[in-house]
Amino acid sequence: MISPFIKWKHTRKMFVPENDQNVLDGARGVKVQVSDHKFSYIEGHVIDGRNLFPATGYLYLVWETLALMEGTYLNDMNVVFENCKFMRATALMEKRFLQFNVIIQRSTGNFEIVEADSLVVKGKIYVAEEDQSERVSFDLPGIPKSEALPLTSKDIYKELRLRGYNYKSSRLKFLMGTKSGK
Numbered sequence: 001m002i003s004p005f006i007k008w009k010h011t012r013k014m015f016v017p018e019n020d021q022n023v024l025d026g027a028r029g030v031k032v033q034v035s036d037h038k039f040s041y042i043e044g045h046v047i048d049g050r051n052l053f054p055a056t057g058y059l060y061l062v063w064e065t066l067a068l069m070e071g072t073y074l075n076d077m078n079v080v081f082e083n084c085k086f087m088r089a090t091a092l093m094e095k096r097f098l099q100f101n102v103i104i105q106r107s108t109g110n111f112e113i114v115e116a117d118s119l120v121v122k123g124k125i126y127v128a129e130e131d132q133s134e135r136v137s138f139d140l141p142g143i144p145k146s147e148a149l150p151l152t153s154k155d156i157y158k159e160l161r162l163r164g165y166n167y168k169s170s171r172l173k174f175l176m177g178t179k180s181g182k
Helices: 037-042 055-070 153-162 169-176
Strands: 027-032 079-086 098-104 110-115 118-127
Touching (some): 027 055, 037 055, 055 079, 055 098, 055 118
Antiparallel strands (some): 027 098, 098 110, 110 118
């Protein structure tokens, strides 16, 4: 045997990408902590005195999971979200992390985010066609879906300001994952 005679020098650290079979199957666990630089944008998301995980943050996690499933970069993939239902808010603690489980059904695109065995968000996601990019629409009671008006990002900012959210344009674009300033 030659192995006892080989010495390894472990001073150099190398990044090894994860090839998690669960992600390829549509399930992924995500640890969220305010002190993590990847999630630093959520620290100032305070509503009614509570630091909450933002709704767009949940959608971002789903989008990121779909990109991992498809083996592509997040910024190279435009997606459509449909029938999103936010079941409850998730409060953040300074010294504690949250464990979200993101599940996407590959065949239908239906997704769920679960935290502490409780459903947080559910809906549907799929890759957008070329003519669907840069559009947001809402289903309104009493208005047929064919007559629903698409909203521009300016409309969204105005609606958020009216509801007490004061996001700056570039911050919201980051949270929504848009690439352009339209």
